[in-house]
Amino acid sequence: MDWLVKSEPDDYSFEDLAKAKKAVWDGVANPVAVKHLASMKKGDRIVVYHTGKERAAVGLGTVAGVDASDAKAPRVEIAAGRRLGASVSLDAIKASPLFASSPLVKMGRLSVVPLTPEQYAFLAG
Secondary structure (H helix, E strand, O other): OEEEEEEOOOOOOHHHHHHHOEEEEOOOOOHHHHHHHHHOOOOOEEEEEEOOOOOEEEEEEEEEEEEOOOOOOOEEEEEEEEEEEEEEEHHHHHHOHHHOOOHHHHOOOOOEEEEOHHHHHHHHO
């Protein structure tokens, strides 16, 4: 499965993840986003998206481990991959028919979003 995770770069950026190599992705409050986190499996592909002023997909990673023993607060370890050669802006995402029914554009405040393989390929370049 493929996923997009959002982060405010002033709080925790893709560069922070790349420097740390791995990080636990937790602290998600929205029930739908929590459900998505708990659904992740080791080896799933991740796109990291910066919110705030940037509003763009910026990097890739993988799920390195999942502890979903607490269904209300799953802890997912993400391993950093590569930074995208060119960020993919929210405007470019919205302009693509691949995302017409995606929660990424339909539910803008959702911090963890499932991606189809085609959506992942579009974002990953």
